[in-house]
Amino acid sequence: xxxxxxxxxxxxxxxxxxxxxxxxxxxxxxxxxxxxxxxxxxxxxxxxxxxxxxxxxxxxxxxxxxxxxxxxxxxxxxxxxxxxxxxxxxxxxxxxxxxxxxxxxxxxxxxxxxxxxxxxxxxxxxxxxxxxxxxxxxxxxxxxxxxxxxxxxxxxxxxxxxxxxxxxxxxxxxxxxxxxxxxxxxxxxxxxxxxxxxxxxxxxxxxxxxxxxxxxxxxxxxxxxxxxxxxxxxxxxxxxxxxxxxxxxxxxxxxxxxxxxxxxxxxxxxxxxxxxxxxxxxxxxxxxxxxxxxxxxxxxxxxxxxxxxxxxxxxxxxxxxxxxxxxxxxxxxxxxxxxxxxxxxxxxxxxxxxxxxxxxxxxxxxxxxxxxxxxxxxxxxxxxxxx
Amino acid sequence: xxxxxxxxxxxxxxxxxxxxxxxxxxxxxxxxxxxxxxxxxxxxxxxxxxxxxxxxxxxxxxxxxxxxxxxxxxxxxxxxxxxxxxxxxxxxxxxxxxxxxxxxxxxxxxxxxxxxxxxxxxxxxxxxxxxxxxxxxxxxxxxxxxxxxxxxxxxxxxxxxxxxxxxxxxxxxxxxxxxxxxxxxxxxxxxxxxxxxxxxxxxxxxxxxxxxxxxxxxxxxxxxxxxxxxxxxxx
Numbered sequence: 153x154x155x156x157x158x159x160x161x162x163x164x165x166x167x168x169x170x171x172x173x174x175x176x177x178x179x180x181x182x183x184x185x186x187x188x189x190x191x192x193x194x195x196x197x198x199x200x201x202x203x204x205x206x207x208x209x210x211x212x213x214x215x216x217x218x219x220x221x222x223x224x225x226x227x228x229x230x231x232x233x234x235x236x237x238x239x240x241x242x243x244x245x246x247x248x249x250x251x252x253x254x255x256x257x258x259x260x261x262x263x264x265x266x267x268x269x270x271x272x273x274x275x276x277x278x279x280x281x282x283x284x285x286x287x288x289x290x291x292x293x294x295x296x297x298x299x300x301x302x303x304x305x306x307x308x309x310x311x312x313x314x315x316x317x318x319x320x321x322x323x324x325x326x327x328x329x330x331x332x333x334x335x336x337x338x339x340x341x342x343x344x345x346x347x348x349x350x351x352x353x354x355x356x357x358x359x360x361x362x363x364x365x366x367x368x369x370x371x372x373x374x375x376x377x378x379x380x381x382x383x384x385x386x387x388x389x390x391x392x393x394x395x396x397x398x399x400x401x402x403x404x405x406x407x408x409x410x411x412x413x414x415x416x417x418x419x420x421x422x423x424x425x426x427x428x429x430x431x432x433x434x435x436x437x438x439x440x441x442x443x444x445x446x447x448x449x450x451x452x453x454x455x456x457x458x459x460x461x462x463x464x465x466x467x468x469x470x471x472x473x474x475x476x477x478x479x480x481x482x483x484x485x486x487x488x489x490x491x492x493x494x495x496x497x498x499x500x501x502x503x504x505x506x507x508x509x510x511x512x513x514x515x516x517x518x519x520x521x522x523x524x525x526x527x528x529x530x531x532x533x534x535x536x537x538x539x
Numbered sequence: 540x541x542x543x544x545x546x547x548x549x550x551x552x553x554x555x556x557x558x559x560x561x562x563x564x565x566x567x568x569x570x571x572x573x574x575x576x577x578x579x580x581x582x583x584x585x586x587x588x589x590x591x592x593x594x595x596x597x598x599x600x601x602x603x604x605x606x607x608x609x610x611x612x613x614x615x616x617x618x619x620x621x622x623x624x625x626x627x628x629x630x631x632x633x634x635x636x637x638x639x640x641x642x643x644x645x646x647x648x649x650x651x652x653x654x655x656x657x658x659x660x661x662x663x664x665x666x667x668x669x670x671x672x673x674x675x676x677x678x679x680x681x682x683x684x685x686x687x688x689x690x691x692x693x694x695x696x697x698x699x700x701x702x703x704x705x706x707x708x709x710x711x712x713x714x715x716x717x718x719x720x721x722x723x724x725x726x727x728x729x730x731x732x733x734x735x736x737x738x739x740x741x742x743x744x745x746x747x748x749x750x751x752x753x754x755x756x757x758x759x760x761x762x763x764x765x766x767x768x769x770x771x772x773x774x
Contacts, residue, residue: 181700182648209646210639213627218639221630239624239640281642284690311645313696338707 154201154274154305157191160362160373160425161347164535165330166355171273172303173329173353176322178312183345185334187371189309190219193276194227201273202233204266204304206295208242208281224369235266242281256286259294267298279308288318292326319350329353344376360535363451365427375428375451375534378527380417381443381471382456383464384435387487387517391456392417392432394523416446423524426531437467443474452481452534454526456517457504459486459494465503472504481533482510485526489514541674543587543711545580547770553755557735559674559709562702563753564730566718567739572746574680575765576739577713578604581676582768583614586669588658589676590616592651594641594684597622602635608768613664618650620684633657634664641688644697651701655708672709681715682729695728702732713737745773 153168162168169175177188196203207215215238220226241262249255259282266272275295282291295306312318312333322328331350348361365374382388396419417432433439433446447453453475457468475482486500495503497512506512511529515522542556550556557563563580567573574595582605583589589610591601598619605615616634623629623637631637636654638646657663658673667673679685679701686694698714705712714733718726730736735752740760747760762773 179645181644181697182652182704184649184652186645186649209643211624211627214623214639217628217630239642278645280645280693284693309645311648313693313700338704 154192155195155199156188157193157195158188158371158425161332161349161371163424164349164357164360164362165352169305169307169330170354171305173305174326175305175307175330176319176328176332177307177309178319178322178331178333178350179309180333180335181311181313183334183336184366185345185347186218186309187222187366187369188332188334188347189276189278189307190222191371192307193219194223194225196274196276197228197232197234200232202270204235204237204263204270204272204275204298206263206275206277206282207236207238209278210239212236212238222369233270235270235272237262237266252286256290256294259286260297263294264297264299267304271301272298272304273302274305274307277306277308279310283310288321289325323351327353344374358536362535367427373426375426375531377450378428378430378530379447379450379453379475380430380432380456381453381475382435382485382487383458383461383467383471386435386456386458386461386464386468388432388435388456389417390517391454391485391487391523391526392419392430394517394520395419395430395527396421421527423527423531428527428531435467443471447474447478450478450480452483452530454483454485454530456485456487457500458488459500459514460488460491462495462499462503465500469504472506481530483526483530483533484510484512485517485523486512486514487517490516490518541670541709543674543676544584545770546582547580548772549761550750550753550756553757554753557711557753559711560706561734561753562705562712562714562732563735563737564733565713565715565737565739566726567715568719568741569717571739571741572763572765573715573739575604575768576737576746576748576763576770577678577680577715579608579765579768579770581678581711581713582608582610583674583676585611587674587676588614588616588663589678590618590651590654591677592618592620592647592679594620595680598635598637604768610768613666616654616658616663618647618654620647633662641685644689644693648697648700651704655704659708675708675710677705677710677712679712679714681717683715683717683720686721686725691725691728695732698729698732 155162155168179185216227245255245258249258277295298304330352333348333350336345344363346361346363362373364371380388380392398420400418419430421428431446513526541559544551544556565573565577581589593601598617601617602612618636620638620641623639629637636650661667737748737750739748745762747762749758749760750756751758764771
């Protein structure tokens with residue numbers, strides 16, 4: 153396996169990219185996703201793989217400088233098995249070749265020569281210009297003609313103006329093994345960047361989309377907002393605290409003597425290379441005015457209920473209706489499952505009028521592993537949600 | 540809707556200026572002062588920002604133009620597609636960003652998004668304007684150069700996305716294209732993406748422009764000069 157250089161993505165792929173695969177990082181115009189390819193290049197060189205990097209849009213020096221800026225460390229080429237074809241080579245080919253066929257032959261000859269000399273194991277190609285000059289199949293065929301003993305892994309980045317239609321061609325015509333589409337949701341501005349695992353040939357993965365941020369030269373899968381809601385005193389604050397590495401709550405003593413949240417709980421957790429932010433909402437109806445604001449841009453929701461208080465479920469049902477209006481992944485955390493006189497799943501599903509796709513997890517919010525399991529399931533749900 | 544003043548009486552006097560979300564194609568032969576005219580139109584008034592994608596001049600030269608026109612350089616951003624090929628180690632700043640060549644449409648798109656994002660987030664300039672959405676003027680100088688590096692079909696797709704974004708952020712954009720270097724098919728294809736056209740011509744020693752597609756303006760040729768970013772109509 154070759155690592156993508158991004159732990160979270162390697163995990164989703166079952167450890168990385170099988171050697172000899174064909175991989176596409178498809179870039180939507182304007183989306184800052186160049187670090188995907190850069191991360192994989194760094195990783196390949198760290199593992200001492202012999203690499204050929206094809207850069208028809210830039211020079212080697214400019215590329216190395218940009219890569220170092222993006223990744224936060226210099227790309228070590230000294231002592232590494234690395235070769236380049238860059239913009240200057242492309243200009244030479246353009247000047248010397250009189251027809252498209254001769255240009256194609258010249259490209260092929262250069263790639264073959266470098267592959268043979270270096271026993272190239274991985275070819276990294278910035279594909280836009282080759283696609284433009286030679287078309288999809290002929291352009292890609294240039295990369296595939298590398299005469300190494302072992303079939304090299306081919307990893308390309310492509311600026312995709314044609315959307316899913318082009319992705320299908322990569323998958324169906326060129327038999328790509330992994331297609332990752334890097335995109336953004338746009339309002340007035342990009343709201344968040346996300347990548348979609350569109351296709352993998354070696355693992356039966358569902359198509360999944362995951363937001364990401366760039367932090368310290370790394371791609372970090374990111375869930376910017378999960379909202380934790382529920383009736384008063386159902387255990388929301390305990391749930392957020394149990395999940396979080398850092399947490400802040402704004403509480404006061406309630407009538408029962410227990411504390412009750414009067415603004416919100418805020419927690420942050422890092423899990424499996426994901427950054428996740430949790431917003432716990434106040435449970436009392438007098439705070440309903442702020443719920444739409446807290447739900448805005450949320451990517452998923454947890455409804456925490458107290459399984460020993462059937463009369464609190466009407467309130468939970470109302471909160472579920474607020475979430476349903478916004479079409480987002482939802483799970484139910486049936487809390488206080490360690491106490492007597494609890495409801496069973498059928499009673500809960502009936503009282504909340506849940507559809508069969510909404511999971512119900514019986515937990516005790518005091519047990520961190522229960523809380524983590526609920527969130528792990530929700531993150532899985534979110535990553536399979538198509539935006 | 541926000542209205543962008545142009546400093547040209549023939550536009551501002553009739554319709555108050557150009558409506559937000561407009562994309563204007565400026566068709567001009569070489570050495571016709573079109574670049575000066577375009578920069579004069581996208582010069583920011585207080586409260587606005589201006590961005591330039593420069594494929595012909597270095598960022599420093601672009602900024603100099605705006606400084607000489609009396610603009611506050613904190614509100615000027617340049618995406619420079621020239622300098623990096625000769626100075627590979629040059630680094631981006633929030634307001635000056637560099638791509639290695641006009642071929643690099645991936646880089647251009649990302650830098651454009653980054654600048655827009657920082658303007659919206661309020662991190663672009665030291666002092667922010669307080670208007671929302673922030674009024675942004677934008678100039679592509681020039682499509683002609685980009686077309687030398689990339690095919691028309693690709694440029695059409697790229698400009699389609701750029702003009703749509705421009706519309707969405709309610710900016711005003713001017714795209715320069717040398718109409719003597721490209722055939723009618725190219726010109727009409729690019730025109731499809733635009734809301735208006737400013738044509739520029741040179742006759743004798745004088746420069747003229749005329750405007751089509753901007754509400755309320757007459758399509759007569761106007762003789763003009765540009766001095767320190769100020770357009771003067773010569774009677």
